[in-house]
Amino acid sequence: MAHAVISCLHANLAAVEAVLADIDQQGINTITCLGDLVGYGPQPNEVVELMRQRAIPTCQGCWDEDIIDGLNACECSYPSQLAERRGHLAHQWTDAEMTAENKRFLASLPTSLRRDKLLFVHGSPNSQHEYLLPDMNAFAALERVETAGAETLFCGHTHQPYVRELRGGSIRVRVQHNDSSSSEEQDMTLPMRRIVNAGSVGEPRHGNTQATYVIHDEATNDLTIREVSYDVAKTCQAIIDAGLPEVFAWRLSHGFEYAERADDASHVCER
Amino acid sequence: MERWALVSGLGGDLEVYEQIQRELKTKRGLDRLFVLGDLIGPKHNNDALLKRLQQPQRGDLPPECIYGWWEEQLLAERGYRGDRTAEALRINHGNDAVEALLASVDTGHMAWLASLQFGFIELDCALLHGSSADVGDELMPSSSPLILLDRLTRLDVNRLFTARSTQQFRLDLNGGAIDSHIKDLNGEHNQQQEVPKRSVIGIGSGEMFSLYAPGSDHIEFVKVGVKPVSRGLGFG
Numbered sequence: 001m002a003h004a005v006i007s008c009l010h011a012n013l014a015a016v017e018a019v020l021a022d023i024d025q026q027g028i029n030t031i032t033c034l035g036d037l038v039g040y041g042p043q044p045n046e047v048v049e050l051m052r053q054r055a056i057p058t059c060q061g062c063w064d065e066d067i068i069d070g071l072n073a074c075e076c077s078y079p080s081q082l083a084e085r086r087g088h089l090a091h092q093w094t095d096a097e098m099t100a101e102n103k104r105f106l107a108s109l110p111t112s113l114r115r116d117k118l119l120f121v122h123g124s125p126n127s128q129h130e131y132l133l134p135d136m137n138a139f140a141a142l143e144r145v146e147t148a149g150a151e152t153l154f155c156g157h158t159h160q161p162y163v164r165e166l167r168g169g170s171i172r173v174r175v176q177h178n179d180s181s182s183s184e185e186q187d188m189t190l191p192m193r194r195i196v197n198a199g200s201v202g203e204p205r206h207g208n209t210q211a212t213y214v215i216h217d218e219a220t221n222d223l224t225i226r227e228v229s230y231d232v233a234k235t236c237q238a239i240i241d242a243g244l245p246e247v248f249a250w251r252l253s254h255g256f257e258y259a260e261r262a263d264d265a266s267h268v269c270e271r
Numbered sequence: 272m273e274r275w276a277l278v279s280g281l282g283g284d285l286e287v288y289e290q291i292q293r294e295l296k297t298k299r300g301l302d303r304l305f306v307l308g309d310l311i312g313p314k315h316n317n318d319a320l321l322k323r324l325q326q327p328q329r330g331d332l333p334p335e336c337i338y339g340w341w342e343e344q345l346l347a348e349r350g351y352r353g354d355r356t357a358e359a360l361r362i363n364h365g366n367d368a369v370e371a372l373l374a375s376v377d378t379g380h381m382a383w384l385a386s387l388q389f390g391f392i393e394l395d396c397a398l399l400h401g402s403s404a405d406v407g408d409e410l411m412p413s414s415s416p417l418i419l420l421d422r423l424t425r426l427d428v429n430r431l432f433t434a435r436s437t438q439q440f441r442l443d444l445n446g447g448a449i450d451s452h453i454k455d456l457n458g459e460h461n462q463q464q465e466v467p468k469r470s471v472i473g474i475g476s477g478e479m480f481s482l483y484a485p486g487s488d489h490i491e492f493v494k495v496g497v498k499p500v501s502r503g504l505g506f507g
């Protein structure tokens with residue numbers, strides 16, 4: 001059976017509708033959403049209501065958390081200072097725009113979802129704000145999956161889709177205790193694990209304007225990254241009409257942002 | 272050659288601290304004394320030791336302190352950690368233990384305790400109470416090497432000194448690798464990463480402490496009043 005994983009919808013209704021249509025067209029019934037329903041985009045209520053109406057299991061994203069908790073986030077919420085300033089504007093706008101009921105829905109979302117050996121989170125199992133980038137230290141990446149007790153970890157938050165298989169790993173250690181002059185050696189064989197980043201439906205930053213998501217075929221264990229076209233101009237216009245920073249429209253129409261790289265991807269959120 | 276003394280888990284015991292200071296005087300070439308948390312503890316009134324740490328006596332190697340698990344509990348309960356309270360202590364030892372801890376430290380010491388850092392980075396070494404993940408993280412020889420490597424990687428250090436487990440040990444990561452296969456919209460590629468030669472060192476607690484020479488990577492485990500067993504191994 002195949003299931004689809006979507007993330008980072010960011011209040012972009014046209015993109016969400018296009019991706020859901022693409023999933024429906026392939027006859028896939030199981031969809032999991034990794035959060036960030038809102039933020040940056042112009043239709044937060046519409047997107048939340050669509051997800052509620054379709055009853056798509058969703059975990060809470062960094063934006064969803066911040067809309068409820070306020071911006072008490074540590075500085076790791078934003079990959080750069082520039083992004084932070086713009087993020088604050090979008091936060092205020094979204095906060096004012098959203099209905100109390102839709103905020104309550106965001107507050108009710110779990111931070112992770114689990115189906116057998118599949119774990120679904122927004123950022124990492126540690127935090128909605130931690131970035132698991134594709135070139136993150138492989139051992140540290142494996143530690144995230146292994147400590148969480150999963151075989152495949154689905155995450156989002158970076159807005160760049162990828163599938164990373166960690167395999168053939170081993171670590172040898174030598175231990176000396178205080179009460180003996182000898183030391184012992186041990187070898188640990190590491191299990192094969194995968195990290196799958198679903199990219200972003202509503203705010204792609206992989207260098208292309210198309211919405212991205214992933215399909216996982218559980219029978220073959222194949223993972224496919226899908227790209228879906230949608231009416232980018234329509235959402236850009238809505239951003240400008242809403243009075244949101246124009247740079248969000250620029251970013252949507254380019255599919256990347258120069259400054260939008262994590263300053264310190266290994267930063268551990270201590271919130 | 273530079274040499275450090277690494278101490279933790281004094282738990283308010285001024286007598287042990289004085290014994291350690293006396294012992295340190297017999298060692299040659301010691302430059303610095305790091306006290307890696309748990310200056311305070313539940314067994315003693317902590318005021319005398321806290322005073323001594325803040326105002327070293329003549330001849331004391333001046334201590335450089337960080338906070339540990341017990342300070343974290345106290346600071347949380349006294350309102351220095353936002354909304355948090357001494358939950359971990361309360362769950363494990365009950366409310367009486369929290370009350371006893373509050374009573375064992377004069378509030379005049381709180382500002383100083385609150386000023387203590389989470390850890391020190393010296394050269395390529397992290398000096399911590401627990402780990403880079405949490406002050407309560409217990410790293411020990413039986414911990415998963417994957418977790419140990421992660422804790423080293425988070426701070427990008429070669430040596431991580433930890434005290435929380437109270438054990439004295441040295442664990443060297445000395446081999447292994449992992450393959451990564453990455454697929455994205457630009458294609459696929461493989462990466463291999465080797466296990467870096469890094470170490471986690473448990474410094475002990477109370478009268479068990481450690482001496483470390485960063486230049487030679489030589490660790491010596493000491494127990495107050497006992498002739499130390501020397502450790503010549505290391506990567507040099």
Ligand SMILES: [Zn+2]
Nearest residue numbers: 008036157159
């Ligand atoms: Zn996002």
Ligand SMILES: [Zn+2]
Nearest residue numbers: 036061062157
């Ligand atoms: Zn996010």
